[in-house]
Amino acid sequence: MTDTSVPQTEQALDEELAATEAAQDDEQDDDEEDEPEAEAKEASANGTSDSDLFRQSEIAADYVEGLLDILDYDGDIDELVSSGRPVVEVVGGRLQPLVGQRGATLEALQELTRLAVFRQTGTPSRLLLDVGGYRASRRKELAAVAKNAVEKVKEFGEPVRLETMSAFERKCVHDVVNAIAGVESESEGVEPNRRIVVRPVD
Known part of the structure; x- marks a missing residue:
């Protein structure tokens, strides 16, 4: 098994997370998941092979x-490559504490895992971590939120501002809105209070 330098105490976990947050001040990892076309641009510019991506998922799984x-x-851990990015899925019982309220703990764990991959490869990772199928169920919820916002925009002709969301959540909404004619979406605000505005196309 690859040595990924897993922190051995809760304090060490906190220190790892603090280091990750500091690194985020210099990187813009969340932006890749935010705007609708950014993911495709990143994939084409990166040129990372599937074998490299799978290697990242293996490191992350370890x-x-x-x-x-x-x-x-x-928990059972699966590593794979999906839509041009490394993915690690954890399934099993009693995993809710790893997800946290509205996925907050999951997002923190994902950043720690991305940092572990970076330390092994020297390359920033777009790894997606999922626990207990949370992201799949959240996507369905957000699809309903997005469609409801679109209906209001089409009915009243006025922009609709949604609640603040994580980068993952915003991308889910962008994907739905931008597949519907006559409306568009964009993000506004600064983390952690960044939100989506859905408006009619001029």
Whole structure:
């Protein structure tokens, strides 16, 4: 198993997360998940091969497995490449604490895992981490939110501002809105209070 330097204590986890947040001040990882066309642009500019992406998912899976061992959680871990990005999925019972309220803990764990991949490869990773199928179920919820906003925009002809969302959540909404004719979406604000505005196309 690859040594991914998993933190051994809760304090070490906090320090790792703080380091990740500091790195985010210099990087714009969230933006790649925010605007609708950014992901495709990133994939074409990156030129990373599927084997490299799968290697990132393997490193990430090793790191997550180490975290689960420390936290004494049981879960099956799958690593794969999907839509041009490395993905790690964790399934099993008693995993909700790893998701947290509205996925906040999951987002933090994802950033820690991305940092572990970066330390091994020297390359920023667009890794997507999912626990207990949270992201799939959240996508369905956000699709309903997006369609409801579109209906209001079409009915009243006025922009609709949605609640603040994470980068993952915003991308889910962008994908739905921008597949519907006559409306468009854009993000506004600054993290952690960034939100989507849905408006009619001029």
